[in-house]
Amino acid sequence: MTAGAELLRRNGYTGTGVKQIVQAANAPFGSLYHFFPGGKEQLGEEVIRTSGMLYLALFEIFFADEPDLIHGIEACFASAAETLRETDYADACPIATVALEVASTNEKLRIATADVFTAWIEAGTEKFGKYGLSAESARLLTIALVNSLEGAFVLSRSLRNTESLQVAGISSVALARTLLP
């Protein structure tokens, strides 16, 4: 699962071979089909769901004891930028590459990515409501944040700099300020 998650995040779903995953995991080849009788698709689905939830847990940590919404948002984007620099621009969103690849080609995997994004949006909406935002504003801010983060990841990985993540932080903070009571 860990090896699969890393390969999918960096190389995408179609760009990752079953052999590669097994090799990266130092596992015997047969073990993949032992644990994942549905093969690469089943592993892909489980990786999407699991890594999506791990990423959500990371978000929860940033806002767990954070009394200030603006600080929390700034910390999120600063941390994302640091991770990208540290991993040579490889480790961004765990599911975005796969989400774009499968959106029009694999309905089972598309639904897995949709379930993850839905869980993120619901969790953010609930969390941001605690800072005094209406449910509508909290949902708007959450989706705007995910939009900015996902888009900034595309630019950052392509351009190999973190300017887009800095901008995402600034624009998300600007929006939050207009929504805060």
Next chain:
Amino acid sequence: MTAGAELLRRNGYTGTGVKQIVQAANAPFGSLYHFFPGGKEQLGEEVIRTSGMLYLALFEIFFADEPDLIHGIEACFASAAETLRETDYADACPIATVALEVASTNEKLRIATADVFTAWIEAGTEKFGKYGLSAESARLLTIALVNSLEGAFVLSRSLRNTESLQVAGISSVALARTLLP
């Protein structure tokens, strides 16, 4: 080129086979290597550069005779949402899927995507400067817009709705209002 562009946009780079492109183009197999001696990689690079520039031309059209920056931004996102609905959530950014796939795996294609994004950022910075924004604000707004659009495309294609694009329009307009003199 046209067949390759459509397949790459929808299925990604690794998910598109040379045979598929030739079939979709109703061309004899040998013609691909005749016109693209570098094969799939050369075709991929030319598709990235050409479709990236076509997308930029679309942006230029939206702002060509638009006296109002806010209207222009709203029209961009509304049009993107309409295209997604009309194409059953297949046709979003022409280069994002490929950009994520190749960012850590194919330096030649990564540079092609980076050149396209750089051209977009420069064109937007110049255009938005004409609405009275400083060069710094115009660049910030451009990158924020691309961030939001690219991220909203990921969510929209995965969730098969256009809420993320509506939010991207609202958040981009909110940022533009804080930057306008």
